[in-house]
Amino acid sequence: MRLGVLDVGSNTIHLLVVDAHPGARPQPAHSHKVELRLAELLDEHGAVTPEGVERLLAVIGDAVQAAEDKGCEDVLPFATSAVREATNADEVLARVKLETGIDLSILSGEDEARLTFLAARRWFGWSAGKLLVLDIGGGSLEIAYGIDEDPDAAVSLPLGAGRLTAGWLPGDPPDAGDVRALRRHARAQIARSVGVFTRFGAPDHVVATSKTFKQLARIAGAARSADGLYVQRDLTRKSLEEWVPRLAAMTTAQRCALPGVSEGRATQLLAGALVAEGAMDLFGVDALEICPWALREGVILNRLDHLPSQVHLPS
Secondary structure, three states, X not given: OEEEEEEEOOOEEEEEEEEOOOOOOOEEXXXXXXXXXHHHOEOOOXXXXXXXXHXXXXXXXXXXXXXXXXXXXXXXXXXXXXXXXXXOHHHHHHHHHHHHOOOOEEOOHHHHHHHHHHHHHHHHOHHHOOEEEEEEOOOOEEEXXXXXXXXXXXXXXXXXXXXXXXXXXXXXXXXXXXXXXXXXXXXXXXXXXXXXXXXXXXXXXXXXXXXXXXXXXXXXXOOOHHHOOOOOOEEEHHHHHXXXXXXXXXXXXXXXXXXXOOHHHHOOHHHHHHHHHHHHHHOOOOEEEEOOOOHHHHHHHHHHHOOOOOOOOOO
């Protein structure tokens, strides 16, 4: 069947169309995405602004049309941190359903972490052993750990790169005092959750998903996305520690010139790097591997797992 998954994230609205059936690897057929940066379209009360709602409706409408054009049998729509935490979330959801026909499901932060973990487990397989999975989005940081397909522990922290940039780093380049304050804040938040995971023992493999980690790995020397999904891409804590002060001294325009850094994400890259560095340090991670699959693939896999299937046993 051809499925579409519509991810209304804090940074990007992304429709991923795949050809899939239970037991098979989902095959990407089409990708339609717009960097809306919804996390930055909130007013002082935490509500999505009228302009933000109108832009969201327009982008979702375009995604719905794209899903129809590509022949999707079904669309799995969900929203994450920015909509989940907006003070007018119910109003936004109602407008979206009324004007686009899309009934957005709100994923909890824990569900985000669990579904991302599922995607990473399927990508790396059982031989990877105990996995620690890190994901930095626009609004939140998800952390999950386990040996099975459902993690033993999963948490979500309000440490997304977009959220932190908007709230802590107004300058371009940012003020050194602001960078230091954000570093302290991020590490204090992460440190509160470390004990939840360390009681399960050391992971066998640490992986990371999300655009932030992919771009950090790329500027640290990892292969380009054009080189394909199956090229191993790693990020070491040592290289990240070397890059953080360099990123802090750069303007947004200078970050845009770095390999693999998109214009829309350049502003957020420093905040994401501070969170990534803090997580790797506090969890004692010297190196991690970038996982090509993330939340959207987890949503698709979860859906396929719950489709009815027929098993014919030999007589």
